[in-house]
Amino acid sequence: MEHYYQPEIECASREQIRAWQDERLVKQVHHVYKNVPYYRNLMDKKGVTPDDIHSVDDLHKLPFLTKDDLREAYPYGLLAVPLKDAVRIQSTSGTTGRRVVAFYTQHDIDLWDECCARAIVAAGGTNEDVVHVCYGYGLFTGGPGLNGGSHKVGSLTLPMSSGNTDRQIQFMCDLGSTILCCTPSYAAYLAETICERGLQDKIKLKAGIFGAEAWTQEMRRDIEEKLGIKAYDIYGLTEISGPGVSFECSEQTGMHINEDHFIAEIIDPATGEVLPDGEKGELVFTSITKEAFPLLRYRTKDICVLSHEKCSCGRTHVKMTKPMGRSDDMLIVKGVNVFPSQIETVLLNKGYPANYQIIVTRVNNSDVLEVQVEMTPEMFSDTVSAMDVRAKELRDALKSMLGIYAKITLVAPKTITRSEGKAVRIIDKRNLY
Numbered sequence: 001m002e003h004y005y006q007p008e009i010e011c012a013s014r015e016q017i018r019a020w021q022d023e024r025l026v027k028q029v030h031h032v033y034k035n036v037p038y039y040r041n042l043m044d045k046k047g048v049t050p051d052d053i054h055s056v057d058d059l060h061k062l063p064f065l066t067k068d069d070l071r072e073a074y075p076y077g078l079l080a081v082p083l084k085d086a087v088r089i090q091s092t093s094g095t096t097g098r099r100v101v102a103f104y105t106q107h108d109i110d111l112w113d114e115c116c117a118r119a120i121v122a123a124g125g126t127n128e129d130v131v132h133v134c135y136g137y138g139l140f141t142g143g144p145g146l147n148g149g150s151h152k153v154g155s156l157t158l159p160m161s162s163g164n165t166d167r168q169i170q171f172m173c174d175l176g177s178t179i180l181c182c183t184p185s186y187a188a189y190l191a192e193t194i195c196e197r198g199l200q201d202k203i204k205l206k207a208g209i210f211g212a213e214a215w216t217q218e219m220r221r222d223i224e225e226k227l228g229i230k231a232y233d234i235y236g237l238t239e240i241s242g243p244g245v246s247f248e249c250s251e252q253t254g255m256h257i258n259e260d261h262f263i264a265e266i267i268d269p270a271t272g273e274v275l276p277d278g279e280k281g282e283l284v285f286t287s288i289t290k291e292a293f294p295l296l297r298y299r300t301k302d303i304c305v306l307s308h309e310k311c312s313c314g315r316t317h318v319k320m321t322k323p324m325g326r327s328d329d330m331l332i333v334k335g336v337n338v339f340p341s342q343i344e345t346v347l348l349n350k351g352y353p354a355n356y357q358i359i360v361t362r363v364n365n366s367d368v369l370e371v372q373v374e375m376t377p378e379m380f381s382d383t384v385s386a387m388d389v390r391a392k393e394l395r396d397a398l399k400s401m402l403g404i405y406a407k408i409t410l411v412a413p414k415t416i417t418r419s420e421g422k423a424v425r426i427i428d429k430r431n432l433y
Contacts, residue, residue: 028294
């Protein structure tokens with residue numbers, strides 16, 4: 001295999017792409033209606049049957065799915081195949097302990113590998129490359145996704161997982177890694193460390209595929225300059241499959257969506273109305289080839305724009321911009337989904353009032369999460385050492401809930417500004433969009 005590429009798919013005409021989507025959507029709706037009672041009930045309530053869906057033009061007739069539905073149906077309520085046919089799960093963290101679990105048949109994994117392979121090839125990858133994967137493995141989709149994609153391309157795959165920077169750099173130098181796959185913040189840290197150690201001449205990287213968190217164009221250019229690479233964005237979410245739902249090409253002006261597997265819509269987040277091409281709104285995905293966990297009209301909460309403008313790379317699949325924000329209050333910090341409700345749950349369980357503020361900054365290209373917590377008058381009378389103990393207990397409890405550490409700042413009673421409307425819980429100073 002000289003080079004993994006599918007020009008007949010990725011460069012297909014719009015008419016061909018639409019024909020694939022029409023056929024696969026109709027088949028998928030029948031599959032879901034027959035095998036997923038939860039979604040069948042939603043369709044019945046809306047008065048829609050599979051026979052009402054003849055093409056993508058009828059997609060708007062179907063009900064939406066949200067993350068709340070996934071939590072309510074946890075764990076098996078949206079599984080569309082017999083359990084014996086599912087071979088893997090991946091999962092995201094839950095806001096109050098109830099996780100989102102996605103299922104895969106072997107066929108689903110093969111298609112996911114294919115989508116990630118396309119991202120690697122778009123970044124210049126071939127079977128002669130050494131793909132260095134330091135996304136996390138396990139339940140997180142990052143590591144398994146790029147690992148499978150690298151195998152599909154035929155590249156030598158280094159399944160490094162995250163952390164242990166000394167070993168990452170040693171293998172990078174010794175084995176001649178050429179494509180780096182990780183979060184942009186970790187790429188920035190690796191770049192800084194490599195420069196501090198004067199190892200730029202030992203590094204053979206040519207490209208990086210970075211995702212799972214938002215990052216700026218300034219951050220991209222800084223990583224590219226320090227590592228001497230071209231940095232590509234990749235997008236995905238566990239509910240739909242994982243990384244590889246869309247990816248950047250050499251033009252770096254948006255991410256091509258794998259339209260033979262996913263139908264993308266942009267809706268008004270307030271009304272649910274489908275918006276025309278070029279309008280900014282909430283991104284909605286429908287999986288048209290997944291077997292085990294095929295979500296129809298899943299609201300991602302990511303705000304972006306779709307474009308069908310001709311791309312110089314030759315790919316004809318629609319592009320999505322980097323997410324420009326969220327239609328909910330979720331934050332992505334160091335690649336981890338963080339909801340204020342998670343933090344509030346910890347504070348209330350520990351006896352603190354529900355007055356807090358979340359401040360996110362970026363220092364040296366790394367996210368810093370700070371939680372300012374108001375104390376009760378009784379707590380405020382504690383000694384300095386007692387408050388240090390309180391701060392440590394909260395830090396440990398939040399680490400257990402979120403999976404990342406937060407800086408805890410205990411403040412005096414009535415310090416955090418009250419609001420007559422919706423409380424301002426989040427101050428994001430990262431200027432990511």
